[in-house]
Amino acid sequence: MSETDLGLWGVPLAMLAGAIRVSTPFLFVSLGECLTERSGRINLGLEGTLVFGAMAGYAIAYETGSPWLGVLAAAVCGAGFGLAHGAMCSLARVNDIAIGIALMLLGMGLAFFFGKPYVQPVAPDLPSIPFGFWSDIPQLRAALDVNALFLVGVALALAMAWMFRATRIGLVIRATGDGAEAARALGVDPVRVRTLATAAGGALAGVGGAYLSLYYPGSWNEGISSGQGLMAVALVIFARWKPVNCLWAALLFGGAGALGPALQSVGVTGGYYLFYAAPYVLTLGLLIAASSPSRALAGAPAALGFNR
């Protein structure tokens, strides 16, 4: 199939394609962080969890030949890191931000340590669904080649929103996020709720990592993540702790991340590095716009201490 010349129309199309492709790890990590923060804890270590999940997913997919087993392994490892974070933060005077930074370092160290033998081998990719089968334009077909994991993420965002709104589990998590007293009033142990929510959040971040190594960019190396795990934390603030907003924010970030490569594909090469920085500038700008010194952040779980 030959490339059809789309002129400048190629830019928005490539950005749409990129938005879907690049946004999936953002989506999973931010949903995970959203779940954790709703329970009243911050896990800054998700960057490390993401990298470890990328390594574990790739290694298991290579050893077993099944990318879905790789995703499962990444989720299990992520849950392990989350559980560790949750358990450590349950100790008196142990700071969740600092533990997150330490686990980020440890997670990356362990991922590079165990991942060394897997830099060369090629693992099977996750499948994608060709929604663009009806079109003759190759760029459009490529853009509509949507990975199954993205669709899982969309379903998960909707399911999580429903969970927070309409289920007992959602109520318990929200109450715990409002404060330990509210949780005890419901008859649940706040420490336990937070630890489990952190573990579940870690599992989602692990899946986000597996997407990186098993689909896009689709290989394992030490530079696999460029801060997606940390940007996802900022994204949750911008999304006001609402799962469906996390989906829109992830798509926006994905689109921003695709801006540089999209412009390059139509021949704009100047300022490549500045376009590469677009997602970070966008994140920072949105973070500044979403924050406020005087009034409490709308939608922020009270126990997070964002309003100190």
Next chain:
Amino acid sequence: MTDAAASRALAAPSAEGALAALARRAEAVAIPLGALLAGVAAFSLFLALLGHSPAEFFALVWRGGFGTAFSWENTLSRAAPLLLAALCVALPARLGLVVIGGEGAIVLGGLAAGATAMVVGWAPGALGLPLMALAAMAVGGAWIGAVGWLRHHRGVNETIASLLMAYIAIALLNHLVEGPLRDPASLNKPSTPPLPDWLRIGEIPGVGVHWGLAFGALACVLAWVLIERTRWGFAARIAGGNVRAAQLQGLPVGALILGFTALAGAMAGLVGFFEVAAVHGAANGSLISGYGYAGILIAFLARHNPLAIIPVAVLVGGLEASGGLVQRRMDLPDATVLVLEGMVFVAILLGETLYGRFRMFRPELWGRA
């Protein structure tokens, strides 16, 4: 109080007060050391489970980092930038701020030093070098100071903002050294023009390490004096404990935050200055070295005490200096050092939960508090 205790208290009140103070000091030393040992033990177990000898590992770390004059030279030259990079984390920490984007101020500080050298290349070293250092400190200070300003005036989370800004800074460096500031002669590695000889910083005589080491150690001592012995340091500590209380006391919290974050950024900018003037000889991609991130580890291990940063930076410098030897002799990945650092980091943080739990460190056990 028993009679004996009462008479002892009457007889030697000052000695008991000293003992009580000593107990508190001992706790501040014993718990981090114990946590360090626990982290090392966990790492040894990790190595042993994978079939490697922990004893061999630490013997190699000793040889590669501290065993010979050459390894000391290697260790100290790695520790030099880490001293200042750790201050970039420790100073804002006094105000309760977790700034983890020092890497951004380092690369922009280095870039500022390299760009300044393009303008003041005619000047002798005695004039040109201070100008370069000032430019690096100004840019680094503005970069991290902006994080502090955003925190105080806009309520922006400083941890996330500083890290995002580090990525932006790296993009700026890449853009400028590949474009406007590029020396056309730098073909393979885009760089600013090489510094003239008189704008290069040499080694401390007899040590074999550039002057950044001495400046870093001096900066740590001065930072300790600032925090522990001046009213600004005292005010910062109050503001770090409780912002509202500090504001009610009439303390200028906004100015303190801006001042401490700008100073922290200036320290990181100096790292970039020394990297350019003493190591690389031009500003280029080598500035993105991860010193900013290693500084986070060191500041936390030193519990944000500037004096403790000095030994911890030497320890981490030695560990990283020995990485190559460990890799070659034991056939371990280079990330092994990172695993050890991570485990010790976690152990030190977990140690926080132990303060006040041991009876022998209680001041009242040893007399008046």
